[in-house]
Amino acid sequence: MNRATLAPATEARARTRTSRVRPATAAHSRSLLALRVAAILVALLCWQWAAGFATGAFPTASASISALWTMAGTSAFWTAVADTAQSWILSLVVAVVAGAAVGLAVGGSRFLTRSTRVLFDFMRTIPPVALLPLVLLELGATARSAFVLSVFAGIWPMVQQSVDAAQQIDRPLVDVARSLRLGRFERVRSVYLPSATPFLSTGVRVAAQLCLFVTITVELLGGAPGLGTLLANAESANAVGEIGGIVLAAGFFGLLINTVMLAQQRRVLHWHPSVRTAAS
């Protein structure tokens, strides 16, 4: 990516865009909020109405929300949330650290990058759930199974992004740094890290989603403790409202993760053109 040629174009685009779009006044943002609330209400009503046709077989919006409300008062629910959160965050940290270490080391060398391409491509495409029976046989329905599979799922995007990050470093920029005789620390801080962070933070974001997906899958299918198990129990008890409630809870959990991840990416990358135009 050639930032020098890219930046003016995006800035020009941002300018034209703002000149055409209405200025974001307080009144405008207030009416947007009202419209959004209205849209959510309409969506809920549609859900309620459509689920009504199934007469009790499919959870209605009201049944799901009230089931979620009831569950939120029980400690079993919060224990499940904590279990899922714990498996998720542990596996994400391990996947990110290990993936970045491997990826940056490999990406630093052209020879290693080429040598590992087929291997990484292959590993990346093995669906983590394919390994589920094997892991379950070995580790049982424990949080450890969820952890192992979740790391396996999250590590590959991180490796991929880190290899790209190391490969994409602007050669002329490195030469400039060298001819300015920057020290090693200064070079890492002002050349290598800034050009690697866009890739790394995207890797973290993708890994976060995959880790959550796999954690909940292992819980749902394998019975490791957490939100997925709660869902499996509700399903076998045929508690339709609770199924809906848990799906909502999982949605909020995912939404929280996505929002936090986007916010960290914005903060780390506040200088990057993609973030600066998106903000305008």
Add this chain to the structure above:
Amino acid sequence: MMPRWSRAVLTELWLPVLLVLLWWFASASSTSLYFPPLHASIEALHRDWFFAHFRSDLVPSLKNLAVGYLLTLLIGISAGTALGLLPSFEEVVRPIVEFLRSVPGITLLPLMVVALGLGDSMRVGTIVIAAVWPTLLNTIDGVRSVDLVVQDVARSLRLSRGKRLRRVVLPAAAPQIFAGARTSLSIAVVVMVVTESVGATGGIGYFLLKAEQDFDIASMWGTIILLGLLGYILNSAFRAVEALTIPWHRARSAQGRKATA
């Protein structure tokens, strides 16, 4: 001197070949229950999938995957284009879209079972509802970031709406649509396997589960290898289609990968 292409092939392949050989010899006399010798796994792969269970388990899986993925593309690209062309509407429904895409797709499986039963429509439906989001969101982004100058040119040339869409908007958004579609494909494969663990009478996931219950570990490893191969083939096919459809994007493919998220 070795010709250049053979050196390139050699660099790409020495490590995978070495690892497979290591696995082969290290596991050759393995008596571990969970890690059978590689030759046993490959025999199982050969015996199970070529072609004893080919028709009963591989074909149904691939059919559901194909139907589900085509629907995913159709819905994701058309809804994404519509939302991308209607920015003020998109702004209003954004919280809903953000919430829906945050729901881990797999939790919708019980709901889909309740709504659609245990048949193939449930499997296809779950694939679509879990895999559609990356395509949808990337299409919105791609359509919205079409260069405004180019749009002005198209307008001043008085291109009709349909022509503008086909000639200007979609080609410009194509790289990002492809990036999303690739993520959707890998999600679709995973979800395909998962849905077959519920009430299925055939399919790769069903076969895997049965092998687990029978403690047929070699068959399990064979199926894992099959799934890895399948993923690899699908990914390579996807790349080929991408290179044919948007050849101008090739030089910037590294950047495209960054946009995958």
